[in-house]
Amino acid sequence: MHELSLCDDLLGQVVAIAAQHKAESVESITVKIGALAGVEPMLLESAFSLIKVGTVAEQAQFIMQTAPVIVRCRKCDSQSEVAANYLLCSACQSNDTTLISGDELILASVALCV
């Protein structure tokens, strides 16, 4: 369970952004997580609720966007939304694909009360 250590990084980024904008508090934090990021979003949220106490983000709402798993085929150039453990092209069944969505682990945006 490494969600708590990720939260440390997350909180550090949020606090830095709040200070940079001289915000009084953080209203919400939006993170984007893909199924192939290796992180359980619910655990990340509960870890964040522990770690935010006593910081400028104490009242912040945690908003999660999940990213679909999408591959692009190098053979036929199609894009398909697929299951996380089956990254083949849905059109031609090739496994020569690139993942273009689904491994995100990103702080997307922060809403600040200024």
Add this chain to the structure above:
Amino acid sequence: MCNTCGCNITPGNRSLVMAEKPKKGVTTVSVLQNLLSQNNHQAEHNRSHFDEHKVLVINLMSSPGSGKTALLEATIKRLRESLKIAVIEGDLETENDTKRIQAQGVPAYQITTGTACHLDAHLVHNALHHLALEGLDLLFIENVGNLVCPASFDLGHHRNVVLLSVTEGDDKPAKYPVMFRAADLMLISKTDLLPFLDDFSSQKAEQNLHNLANDAPVIEFSSKDGKGMDIWITWLQAEIDQYQALLLNQQTQHPKVQQDGELLHVQPGNTKFYPVSHKAVHTS
């Protein structure tokens, strides 16, 4: 369905829910920064440190008990006359593995993580203060036995080797896609046990790996009877040569890691999109 975890947001209402509602006194700042940025920064630092010393670093990952230490013992025995090797061991408790490696006559340093289920770039950096890199050709990092968390952390190494022992089942790549997608090489270990198992197929394991769009080579290996040892040593030697050639061109080697979906997201022109209609999770 609830209003706290996001499960009430569907593709249909997402744009409405997620739309920015202008509100007095609230500014939204777009960030788009990876949550592993601290770790990744440290990892790049480690990698330049390794590159300065021209030492190829291999991250060994697998579930507990699939034969990482036995693989290292057999490899060191075979290579210790020709290459300078060292090992960093990651375990929750005990220095047993370090003692086994030191008994082979090579330097080893133990990171005891306590309760942490993976190594990260900071832990490896600390270990480097206790392990001299001068003159080394090859450094193995034996990660904590775990098929989940270690895959998410770049340590500054150059290659990921993932072990799958035959007693674990051939469907592991399908069950742990994050880990096996990161493999630069999959080693099927303990193949000497295959005669006693009627439900493990190396072909199926390989197929499950390829279903993750990963064309990494697969080597069947047994540290008991030495099967596959020559192929493994050939792979290692080729990796060392390739790495040294990259260094000569001022480049380095990166393991297969996550790229945050290339992303956020350029919608290319002439592509057809296949929405998920059969999204039942693939089982095999």
